[in-house]
Amino acid sequence: MAVPNVVWLSSPAATTFPAHMNRNFDYHRASSPEDAIRLKALLGGNARFWAGGTDLMLWDRRKDNPITAAIDITALKELSGIEVSGNRIRIGALASLTLLERSGHRHLNLRVLAGTARLMCTPQTRTIASIGGNVCNASPGADLLPPLVALGAKVRLQGARGTRIATLEQFITGVGQNDLGSDEMLTHIEIENNDSRSAAVYQRVARTAVDIALVSSAVYLGMGDDGKVAAARISLGAVTARPIRCSTAEERLVGETLTEGRIAEAAQRAAEYASPISDIRASKEYRSKMCAVLTRRCIENCMSEINRKAAA
Amino acid sequence: MNITVNGVKHDVACEDGDRLSDVLRGELGLIGVRVSCAEGECGSCTVILNDQPVTSCLVLARQAEGATITTVEGIGTHDRLHAIQEAFVEQQAFQCAFCTPGFIMSAYAFLKENDNPTEEEASDAVAGNICRCGSHPYIVKAVVAAAQKIRERV
Numbered sequence: 001m002a003v004p005n006v007v008w009l010s011s012p013a014a015t016t017f018p019a020h021m022n023r024n025f026d027y028h029r030a031s032s033p034e035d036a037i038r039l040k041a042l043l044g045g046n047a048r049f050w051a052g053g054t055d056l057m058l059w060d061r062r063k064d065n066p067i068t069a070a071i072d073i074t075a076l077k078e079l080s081g082i083e084v085s086g087n088r089i090r091i092g093a094l095a096s097l098t099l100l101e102r103s104g105h106r107h108l109n110l111r112v113l114a115g116t117a118r119l120m121c122t123p124q125t126r127t128i129a130s131i132g133g134n135v136c137n138a139s140p141g142a143d144l145l146p147p148l149v150a151l152g153a154k155v156r157l158q159g160a161r162g163t164r165i166a167t168l169e170q171f172i173t174g175v176g177q178n179d180l181g182s183d184e185m186l187t188h189i190e191i192e193n194n195d196s197r198s199a200a201v202y203q204r205v206a207r208t209a210v211d212i213a214l215v216s217s218a219v220y221l222g223m224g225d226d227g228k229v230a231a232a233r234i235s236l237g238a239v240t241a242r243p244i245r246c247s248t249a250e251e252r253l254v255g256e257t258l259t260e261g262r263i264a265e266a267a268q269r270a271a272e273y274a275s276p277i278s279d280i281r282a283s284k285e286y287r288s289k290m291c292a293v294l295t296r297r298c299i300e301n302c303m304s305e306i307n308r309k310a311a312a
Numbered sequence: 313m314n315i316t317v318n319g320v321k322h323d324v325a326c327e328d329g330d331r332l333s334d335v336l337r338g339e340l341g342l343i344g345v346r347v348s349c350a351e352g353e354c355g356s357c358t359v360i361l362n363d364q365p366v367t368s369c370l371v372l373a374r375q376a377e378g379a380t381i382t383t384v385e386g387i388g389t390h391d392r393l394h395a396i397q398e399a400f401v402e403q404q405a406f407q408c409a410f411c412t413p414g415f416i417m418s419a420y421a422f423l424k425e426n427d428n429p430t431e432e433e434a435s436d437a438v439a440g441n442i443c444r445c446g447s448h449p450y451i452v453k454a455v456v457a458a459a460q461k462i463r464e465r466v
Contacts, residue, residue, distance in 0.1 A: 122440025
């Protein structure tokens with residue numbers, strides 16, 4: 001085909017960012033989890049484990065607490081991949097959102113995480129962003145937290161003095177705060193491999209495809225052979241400072257046959273756990289109302305998913 | 313630091329805190345790597361890093377040590393455009409063209425995995441790129457047209 005004439009720049013000018021946008025820290029590449037933990041303890045200060053870096057790269061705006069060192073952990077094979085074994089699913093902290101997005105077919109419980117990952121950031125940022133980063137960054141709006149809490153996820157923390165396991169609700173202690181010791185790192189996220197009559201659903205409200213959640217809800221339901229709810233876990237996103245379980249809402253469902261009224265009541269109880277804020281993106285009244293709406297939809301969708309599976 | 317960009321091995325100097333996009337533009341003069349938002353929202357700086365599309369503004373340059381990178385400069389030449397570039401020209405899939413290299417690199421990564429996409433799939437594939445001129449409908453058409461060109465060329 002004929003190509004129109006294009007004027008090509010003969011000598012591209014070198015363009016760099018203004019000085020205020022440069023990051024001033026040292027870079028270290030860890031060769032093993034032990035090496036990473038050793039470096040973290042050794043470097044002290046605000047040394048940070050660096051995976052995708054999609055949050056940390058924007059950290060330089062927080063001038064009060066600059067990052068002093070980046071410990072690149074992306075070479076640690078031990079922390080990548082998703083392993084589905086006998087009684088559990090183990091997700092490496094380095095598993096990218098793209099990997100998560102493409103692993104939905106591997107297990108029922110991975111399906112909700114795959115669907116959630118697909119809602120996050122952009123295709124070319126999902127390739128680098130990691131599940132471990134999303135968890136450790138502990139943003140109230142982190143999309144993966146509600147479904148992980150609903151799945152009963154636990155974090156595996158490796159430290160200089162051994163390994164410990166904590167629930168997400170224990171691990172995340174506040175807005176942007178986690179319980180990671182100065183010589184510890186998150187290595188895996190574990191969820192149960194329960195292939196029974198169960199389903200998990202995540203629902204959110206966001207303005208655009210690449211927006212973060214204004215408000216979100218996640219529900220896990222397990223049904224007993226008697227047609228009654230055997231297990232329920234409900235969590236909200238973007239309206240609580242840290243991940244929580246809406247226990248009174250869950251209690252309304254467990255041991256019961258699901259009716260429209262019970263679902264609505266549980267959804268209403270879930271909304272009582274929200275302490276939403278008003279900001280430029282939505283009012284607290286709107287967020288609060290949507291908690292109940294989204295939770296109801298989650299429960300209904302769980303039910304239809306379970307029924308569809310039973311019919312198949 | 314060693315990186316292989318568009319098939320050529322380079323030894324470049326960089327600071328520990330530099331972004332990959334800084335090095336590609338500043339050190340190697342690859343200004344097809346456009347930086348608009350510098351926070352991973354707009355997709356202008358999309359390059360292929362070890363076979364995956366990434367927003368190069370969010371990658372530490374040092375993390376790309378030893379990696380293989382493809383930028384828009386590496387997929388076609390003025391005399392022999394890549395099928396995607398041809399399709400973008402034919403479908404007039406740009407106005408100011410600032411965002412075009414990013415769109416092309418997203419399409420490049422996508423079409424390697426799906427060589428016969430629907431318009432919806434093509435649209436999803438470039439959801440991480442923003443065009444402020446509003447050329448999206450033409451861009452989606454171009455991605456679909458490029459897929460056909462690629463199938464025919466093989």
